[in-house]
Amino acid sequence: MRDSRPAVEALYPLLFVVLWSTGFIGAKFGLPYAAPLTFLAWRYAAVIVLMGLIVAVTRAAWPPDWGARGHIAVSGLLVHGVYLGGVFTAISHGLPAGITALVVGLQPVVTALGARAVLGEQVRPAQWAGLALGFLGVGLVVAAKTRSVPSDALVTMLVPAVIALLGITAGTLYQKRYCPSFDLRTGAVIQFVPCLAVTAALALATEDTTVHWTPSFQFALGWLVLVLSIGAVSLLNVLIRRGSAVNVASLFYLTPPTTAVIAWALFGETLAGLAIVGMGLSVFGVWLARNTPPVRGSQQR
16 A cells, blocks of 8 residues: 555645644634733643643653753743744734734744754745745735734834744744754643743733633633644644754745635635735745755755
8 A cells, every 4th residue: 555644744734834824813712801921821731731641641752861851942932932922912912913924924034044044054046036925925915904003003012023023933943953853742741831931920920810711712722722732833843853944934924824814714804806916925935935946065954
């Protein structure tokens, strides 16, 4: 019988994009009932308990030394703690999810700039062209949404989103450089423990930690724990392990268009013709960035 694993693994990037894009939808359902950092602290705690049980049942192997565990913890704090804290805070302060996605959509470009210095990766001109087209497409998708934000408040709202951008960019590069491969079960526990510690401390210091356990909040929390923090994050770790930082980062260009389609299907949000053109540009840009052959002789450290 033919091995079907390569065909299934080829779908990982697409599945990751779809799952990751639902994060904004989960935030839309849950944030009315809990402050952003409080919401995230509950999310991290649930992931740790669930993955801890899976580790105990399956007897998954822990990293062999504290140095490896430290690298995994740092990568988790950056990729999850800083990124999600910034995104949820920006949305809770009134920044539309589309603009937040556009800011975070700069990640492929920022990652490409840092990939050579940190990882020794070389970015070909065709890849730069793909990154540029992808960003242009994202801009077209969310351009209309910028009109809904007062200009005098936009800068303040953007700060958490910029912090999220820097966090996930640094975390992707750090993980690819120092801990590209680890057991996804024990690794998830190690990654989310520092996220919980830092986020819970900040929530206690700065927020009203009251949670309204409505059905909408429970659905959002369950979805973000099972689908995002376990499903999508596991796929992200696999993609980081197997691909270049630039190729992995380019997938984030597809998040705003996919989120727009999901919002259209669930909430009836309109899709302008310009947005549809932008989706096409984003898809083509990501294809160009991911299918350009690596520079001959380039090496990763």
